[in-house]
Amino acid sequence: MHYELYYWTGIQGRGEFVRLALEDAGADYTDMARVHGDAIMTPLLAGKTDGHRPFAPPVLKAGRQLVAQVAAILDFLGPTLDLVPHAASRRVQALQLQLTIADLVAEVHDTHHPIAASKYYDEQKTEARARAEAMRGERLPKFLGYFEEVLRANGGRHPLREHSYVDLSLFQLLSGLDYMFPRRMQALWPSLPLLQALKDRVEKRPGIAAYLASGRRLAFNTNGIFRHYPELDGDR
């Protein structure tokens, strides 16, 4: 199967969670907007393509099937790419974990855009500082502590006791947080040894290592979801 991935150029963004799955599995795919430009997504988002209209990228096209929403795409790809346990009872647990990652990712975005996604960061900088304080002090320890506990309860290596797309998404989440909140993460890492080891292991997987070394992996930047603004970071 040849896949088409539709996502904005210039940032990793939410598309990166899908890219990591495709790259880890060595799937055959075209990153459509990087080849054809962002305009390739216009008819898709206007509902002019066969299949269910997406609200926003990323969108995956697999033959005639269109799927949007990161967690739905990963749930869809998981069985085919062998990135999720086969039993239905375990597959729904992967989805549950992915949705909790998605919740944190949405909160990360709103940390630098607490008032309106349509306004510039500079227009909501004061509010962003206040929200970042709550993110660093309350939300990060709560979410990351949860994922650490899930790892501990499941043998320490994989949240689902075997490699899955959830491992890849945790890697992406942790990499993004390291970029966005270097000081805060330096303080948190000692309490997250299993997540640290998982991140290191994922980074060394053949497909992921090759991808990270390639030009396809864009650097984090202040247009994406994870944005490093020093004034939003802190030891606590």
Add this chain to the structure above:
Amino acid sequence: MHYELYYWTGIQGRGEFVRLALEDAGADYTDMARVHGDAIMTPLLAGKTDGHRPFAPPVLKAGRQLVAQVAAILDFLGPTLDLVPHAASRRVQALQLQLTIADLVAEVHDTHHPIAASKYYDEQKTEARARAEAMRGERLPKFLGYFEEVLRANGGRHPLREHSYVDLSLFQLLSGLDYMFPRRMQALWPSLPLLQALKDRVEKRPGIAAYLASGRRLAFNTNGIFRHYPELDGDR
């Protein structure tokens, strides 16, 4: 199958999306915290129950299976309760739509809590006013216009061309928005005739009508996700 639903007492909250599915299907379930008190959830959230530890309620227990996250619970229940199309290609579309509903629900929460979930509304009232303006002016028309278009593209009655949990979740979303933003919704409704008709139809379904008339349906209130604060509402 007897289900156990775990969710906070006193509010509809995110649990209501699961309740509506169970009630519509006439499923046999116990609303555990309403029977035993909120403390029944403590061991569950501490990971002391068999099954995958949840990050937060709602949690559904079905035999030995625990599932958390609304969209994962509905994806899990859908086939058994006959609330989702059977084909895998359609089931993932239901998930995609549900996740877009979930995105809007998260934004609705952050409208009255733009800085920190842990702080009172009164402590972030000024920021909430600014965020509510963006919600009313940009986000509501964008999301609701999207769902209206999905209905139009699929025959007008059901987003998936047949009754599904997505219809029920849209009903809940629209009911919550009517409560939270009565003035804004009054202005938007004329542009959303298909959503209006869907909402009216869902309300009259036997299981839903019986549930809404029962004491089990709590009223919306200012402790839940959808909160009516007149100062956050407006015609535009």
